[in-house]
Amino acid sequence: MNRALLLIAVLMLGACAIQPQTQVSTPSDWQAYQARVSQLNDWHLAGKLGFRGPDNGGSASVNWQQRQNNYQLHLSGPFGASSATLYGNQQIAEMVYQDKLYRQTPQQLASQLTGVPLPVDALSWWARGLPSPDQATASSIATSPEGYASSFQQAGWQLSFSRYSDTDAGSLPGKIVGTHQSSDDRRYSFKLVISAWSFAK
Numbered sequence: 718m719n720r721a722l723l724l725i726a727v728l729m730l731g732a733c734a735i736q737p738q739t740q741v742s743t744p745s746d747w748q749a750y751q752a753r754v755s756q757l758n759d760w761h762l763a764g765k766l767g768f769r770g771p772d773n774g775g776s777a778s779v780n781w782q783q784r785q786n787n788y789q790l791h792l793s794g795p796f797g798a799s800s801a802t803l804y805g806n807q808q809i810a811e812m813v814y815q816d817k818l819y820r821q822t823p824q825q826l827a828s829q830l831t832g833v834p835l836p837v838d839a840l841s842w843w844a845r846g847l848p849s850p851d852q853a854t855a856s857s858i859a860t861s862p863e864g865y866a867s868s869f870q871q872a873g874w875q876l877s878f879s880r881y882s883d884t885d886a887g888s889l890p891g892k893i894v895g896t897h898q899s900s901d902d903r904r905y906s907f908k909l910v911i912s913a914w915s916f917a918k
Contacts, residue, residue: 746864748771754845757886758785759917761843766792767908770832779909783841783918788835792830801830807838807851833905834897836872843871844909846878846890873897884914 760783767776770792777792786806793800801814810823812830819826823837839849846866848855855871861881865888868877880891893909 725792742746743864747858747860747866749849750864750866752888753846753887757845757916759783760886760917762911763913764909767834767910768831768833769906771903771905773832775831781841781844788837788841798862802831803827803837809839833907834899835907836874839874840909843876843893843895844890844911846881846893865890873899880910884916886914886916889914 733740750758751785762779762781764779765776766779768774772814772845777794780791782789788803788805789799790803799815801812801846802812803823805811805823805826807823808855810821810828812819812821819829821829824834827833827835827837836849836852842849848858848866848869848871852872855869858869861867865881866878868875870876874895874897877894878890878892879894881888882891889911891911893911895907897905899905
């Protein structure tokens with residue numbers, strides 16, 4: 718081997734030797750994340766919700782207060798410059814919109830308001846980067862090197878999670894995007910961008 722080839726070989730070996738190790742998440746990292754974040758039952762988030770269906774779309778500022786299984790979700794900005802407030806739990810919800818009171822399931826009220834069949838009870842879990850235990854088991858779960866969910870499928874929705882940042886309760890996602898295609902090929906989507914988290918003391 719001549720000197721030039723020898724020098725190239727040495728440089729290549731040296732470059733390989735200093736390549737950084739890629740961090741790979743393990744099932745235990747994801748399990749630890751789920752165990753920690755599932756205990757966060759009293760929280761508040763502020764942000765913006767964008768939504769789109771076959772016939773309409775829009776966006777709204779969001780203030781979400783969660784207390785165990787009960788929530789208060791205030792949406793303002795769209796809907797003819799009006800606002801709406803949903804109160805409820807997994808089974809039943811009430812919505813105050815344009816001085817009228819509506820009472821249906823959470824998903825029915827969300828669909829009535831936005832035109833998108835948002836599963837509100839599942840969304841309270843998805844906002845934290847977790848599959849909902851009240852829906853069919855999530856599939857195609859992909860995790861980041863830190864052990865956070867980067868994507869999964871649940872309840873007919875394909876979900877992606879990004880912009881994780883440190884909060885008082887550890888790392889949580891800052892952006893959740895969901896897409897859904899119904900049995901009649903109607904496409905729906907939402908994007909939740911979270912600007913602030915806070916937690917009950």
